[in-house]
Amino acid sequence: MAKELKDLTKRSDDYSKWYNELVVKADLAEQSAVRGCMVIKPYGYAIWEKMQQTLDKMFKETGVQNAYFPLLIPKSFLCREAEHVEGFAKECAVVTHYRLKNDPNGNGVIVDPDARLEEELIVRPTSETIIWGTYKNWIHSYRDLPVLCNQWANVMRWEMRTRMFLRTAEFLWQEGHCAHATAEESEARTVQMINLYADFAERYMAMPVIKGVKSPNERFAGALNTYTIEAMMQDGKALQSGTSHNLGQNFAKAFDVTFVNKDNKPEYVWANSWGVSTRLMGALIMTHSDDNGLVLPPHLAPIQxxxxxxxxxxxxxxxxxxxxxxxxxxxxxxxxxxxxxxxxxxxxxxxxxxxxxxxxxxxxxxxxxxxxxxxxxxxxxxxxxxxxxxxxxxxxxxxxxxxxxxxxxxxxxxxxREEMTRTVDTYEEFKAEIEKGGFILAHWDGTPETEDKIKEETKATIRCIPLDGDKTPGVCMVTGKPSAQRVIFARNY
Known part of the structure; x- marks a missing residue:
């Protein structure tokens, strides 16, 4: 028996420690010299490559093409969509200078104060702004639409509390950005991509997911609507595993992206974006693995x-x-x-x-x-x-x-997941059940105030408003006000 295996913490003793140890012992990744960033080792990257290759093929079968956009985004671009910049402002890494020089006191190198940029550049937290600044040059007529682009890239979000694969300052992902002539086409693409993610999760990752819509509080910054797939990990916590956002005309208006429609009239373009990241590696580990180590689905195992x-x-x-x-x-x-x-x-x-x-x-x-x-x-x-x-x-x-x-x-x-999913009707019952983990189906009155109260008092969030399942109306477990349907609450990663 290998020493690494004997030393692996049991899930029942400390699930978080088990996960962190397994990532390292199974040769998937390790911490780097840069705080909050990880090194993905060859075996871990081989799994990500299989995910990437499978998804890339699925995207292209729907007409999507790959492109690449700059890592650095002018600060002024992020200012154009107010809700978007507010959502990411606290996580942005900023480039202020373009040159170093030798310290005249002999202490290595220092930032050259004469090399300050006229405009600061943001290391991309997501690429909507730089992409829509580019689409303005590409789109002029309805004949130029739709634009169906995806990029495989890295992004930076300055996370203070990190965990390998699940939440790191830099991570790998794909981000699709589509432009359409009509609201209906854009919505159809948004739904198509969340369905594609669900199909990938279940057929390749062997991970059951629930498709739903995010509440306004949990919606992507700058989106009209966010669709999500939510998975349950073995410890009963939820993991958001993929999202698809209907952006409406918000980014088109912010970057003045218009086209001449078939009636020869100018109109703003309709947009959506969608993405998954190396967070799926964490999902794969926590969905299937055991006290003996990783359990990989054959469809994604580098060595079958x-x-x-x-x-x-x-x-x-x-x-x-x-x-x-x-x-x-x-x-x-x-x-x-x-x-x-x-x-x-x-x-x-x-x-x-x-x-x-x-x-x-x-x-x-x-x-x-x-x-x-x-x-x-x-x-x-x-x-x-x-x-x-x-x-x-x-x-x-x-x-x-x-x-x-x-x-x-x-x-x-x-x-x-089925064993860890329960239905409750009262807030007291909810408070007791959420301590046991899992998905809780409960009525909510649709207000952000009630959602905030629940989160503050229980640390549970609305994971999604399910697209499928029981649509029976009822009354909110907290306020007693009318509720359109039950939503899924859980504590999450």
Whole structure:
């Protein structure tokens, strides 16, 4: 058993510590020399790459194209949309000078006071302003619409309390920014993208999500409406896992982006933006992993199958390697990523524990005796069950097993969410239930004042107003005023 695995804190002892340790021990990321920023290590980045590649393909199937916009945004751009700048003002990193010089006192380098910028530049917290400043040059007629752009980039939000993947000062994401000729087209795209995110979360991440609309208090700064997918982590806390914003004509008006419509009249463009980030890595870890380490869904695992040879000497290794070669070829022919770990600097037991810690979905172990018997030991990471299987046809059985694991961990997460979702009618009942964690369905009168009171007194927020489910009206649990439908409350990351 690897020392790293034995030292992993149990979830039941300290869930937060378990998460932080697992990120490091599973070689996903580590803290950097810059406070609040992390280094994503190769194994962690390989998972993000699979997410990125899958989402990128899904975006492009809807007509979206990738572009890239500057990291630095003129301060004046952020001033043009008042609500937007207010939402991000406290998180912005500001560039004020463009040059350093040697300290005349010999203390290294200092900022050159003569190199102050005429206008400060903001390290992008999000790109609406720089993009809409650019779209003004691209859009003149209805024939130029729609513009369907996405960029894969990094952003900076000066977070004081950070946690790797979940909340860091710098993080990776994608941000889509679309321009349309009509309000209906823009709304349709906004909804289309939240549906796409939900599909990705459930089909690839094996993570059940609830689609809904954010309350005005929780809405993206400068948006008319924000759609969200909300997931429940194993500790009962909610995690916002993707958002899509209907921006109306706010940014078009702020940056004077107009087009001549089919009636030859000028009109402001309609906009939306949508994004997910490396926060999804945190969601993946906390949705499925256990006290033995990561549990990765096969659809996103960088290594779907690892094969570990069992041997006593070099001759046996040659024999085992010869038997493994056609298995590796057959798996790769089926599009399965496989690693044959014949490194001689680690014992099989260490390898078993290491790949278990890293969440590799299927492990095959094969030795000289297995070759004689025509068998191979198969272990599935989700249940840790082992089974001896015939070598003949093993690739097809592993392919089937990977799909079984994908479905099993989704169903396990779904069952957990269902068990941790309750309905309450009174505020006293709500206060008691929210302490147990999970999603609470309750009526709310629709006012920010009531929402603020609940947050202040219970630390719970409205995660979303669900798009699906019970739309039965009732009365607010706090004020007794009319409520259109139940909303989802939870404490969140």
């Amino acid at each position: 199958v690892v094969i570990v040879p069992i041997y006593k000497n070099a001759e046996q290794l040659v024999e085992v390697s010869r038997a493994v070669e056609p298995i590796v070829s057959a798996l790769r022919d089926l599009g399965i990523s496989v690693k044959y770990d014949d490194a001689d600097n680690r014992r099989p037991g260490f390898k078993f524990a290491d790949y278990e810690l890293k969440g590799v979905p299927v492990r095959l172990a094969i030795g000289a005796r297995d070759i004689e018997n025509g068998t191979v030991e198969v272990m599935r990471r989700d249940t840790l069950e082992k089974q001896v299987e015939p070598i003949a046809g093993i690739a097809e059985r592993v392919q089937s097993l990977l799909e079984e694991i994908q479905e099993n961990i989704y169903q396990k997460a779904l069952k957990h």
